[in-house]
Amino acid sequence: MSKKYQSFADQFYLEDASFFQRLKRDIKLLFFLAKTTWMWATGGKKMREEFDHSRQTGEPFYVDRFDPAKKQE
Amino acid sequence: MKLHDVPPADNLPKFQQAPISGNDINGLGETEKRRPSRVFHALGRPDFPWAGLNAFFLMNNTAGIVWEAIKYRWRLRNSAGPVAKQQVEITDKRQMAVRIKEKAKEFGAGVVGITEFIETDSYNDIDNRFPYAICIGNPMRREEMVHVPHARSAQEVQRAYGEVADVAIELAEYIRSLGWAAYAYGDPRSTEILQIPLAIRSGLGELGKHGSIITKEFGSNLRLSTIASNLPMQMDQPIDIGVEDLCAGCRRCTTDCPPGAISDEKQWVRGEHRWYVNFDKCVPYFSANFGCAICQEVCPWSEPGRGPSLSAKLLGKRDRKKTSH
Numbered sequence A: 001m002s003k004k005y006q007s008f009a010d011q012f013y014l015e016d017a018s019f020f021q022r023l024k025r026d027i028k029l030l031f032f033l034a035k036t037t038w039m040w041a042t043g044g045k046k047m048r049e050e051f052d053h054s055r056q057t058g059e060p061f062y063v064d065r066f067d068p069a070k071k072q073e
Numbered sequence B: 001m002k003l004h005d006v007p008p009a010d011n012l013p014k015f016q017q018a019p020i021s022g023n024d025i026n027g028l029g030e031t032e033k034r035r036p037s038r039v040f041h042a043l044g045r046p047d048f049p050w051a052g053l054n055a056f057f058l059m060n061n062t063a064g065i066v067w068e069a070i071k072y073r074w075r076l077r078n079s080a081g082p083v084a085k086q087q088v089e090i091t092d093k094r095q096m097a098v099r100i101k102e103k104a105k106e107f108g109a110g111v112v113g114i115t116e117f118i119e120t121d122s123y124n125d126i127d128n129r130f131p132y133a134i135c136i137g138n139p140m141r142r143e144e145m146v147h148v149p150h151a152r153s154a155q156e157v158q159r160a161y162g163e164v165a166d167v168a169i170e171l172a173e174y175i176r177s178l179g180w181a182a183y184a185y186g187d188p189r190s191t192e193i194l195q196i197p198l199a200i201r202s203g204l205g206e207l208g209k210h211g212s213i214i215t216k217e218f219g220s221n222l223r224l225s226t227i228a229s230n231l232p233m234q235m236d237q238p239i240d241i242g243v244e245d246l247c248a249g250c251r252r253c254t255t256d257c258p259p260g261a262i263s264d265e266k267q268w269v270r271g272e273h274r275w276y277v278n279f280d281k282c283v284p285y286f287s288a289n290f291g292c293a294i295c296q297e298v299c300p301w302s303e304p305g306r307g308p309s310l311s312a313k314l315l316g317k318r319d320r321k322k323t324s325h
Helices: A008-012 A019-041 A043-057 A068-072 B022-026 B051-059 B063-079 B093-106 B151-177 B195-201 B243-249 B252-256 B279-288 B294-298 B307-324
Strands: B111-116 B132-139 B182-185 B222-229 B267-269 B272-274
Touching: A008 A019, A008 B063, A019 A043, A019 B051, A019 B063, A043 B051, A068 B051, B022 B279, B051 B279, B063 B151, B063 B182, B093 B111, B093 B132, B093 B151, B111 B195, B132 B151, B132 B195, B151 B182, B151 B222, B195 B222, B243 B307, B252 B294
Parallel strands: none
Antiparallel strands: B111 B132, B132 B222, B182 B222, B267 B272
């Protein structure tokens, strides 16, 4: 079963929270941002190189494979 | 503004299995009013047909753009927060609106307006719990934006989103300190509302042919943020600065748009006859070229300092036409 979707706000916005709840949220957000940066630097780099190649050669560049839902299938 | 070295609109990223048209999701051709459905900036949500292109857009960036986006998203965590237990009583809504606008300017807002939330301002999967919206707009640095579509301009867009979100976050904190709830909305990727219709109703500007807001102060060269709140305030009214008169005859954005996504005719969209940008043509180019923004920057209103005189000229011309008839 797929995990229930949570938006950025659902995950990281706190209305009434203690110091420790906020600290926990901040650590979770740091990991989220680090993961995003890692994805950009690894898979993203490969993707950008493929796109540059397709622009130079005129080969079609398909984006279906980047759909996270399709990757899980 | 003169464009230079604009990438052509050929060999853009595409789908092997074409998703449902974004124009259909947006309700193009629909004459009945309805709430909007999510069409982009919705990565991770179930049933999101354009997810592949959205993921590509997020990854097709330079280090500078990613760094600006990360700094900004870190600050966005303060968009919500605790409300002071002691609530300040509001006896004069007009005075409170003046006070909030002064505070917004003090925190760095370029333009600010207040309106009410209506059902169609939020996506169909969201229940908005606030009656009022405070809309803020801050300009982007023109010397960076003249390079559109480029990594430099995209980095400036992220910086400006961060700056205008900071104002919204500070203002929301101030409102919460008065004992009223407030929630700051930043860029389109992290929000649940449509900021342009709200900003137009709050008197910040008018909708242009290119589908963006046009303000007298900054043209389309600005970014928006919104604060949702239950603090009672007097609302502003939509303004008429002459955008309709200019867009009807100007073809600058339609001719300069590389994928030809901008139409010279108004169209029906979710029960409203208005300017509309073809999603299926615009977004692949937008995603492949750092969020493009050509249409916003070539717009005559975006020339620094030109808005007030342009507006006076257009409204004067209209008045003269009326009196001669």
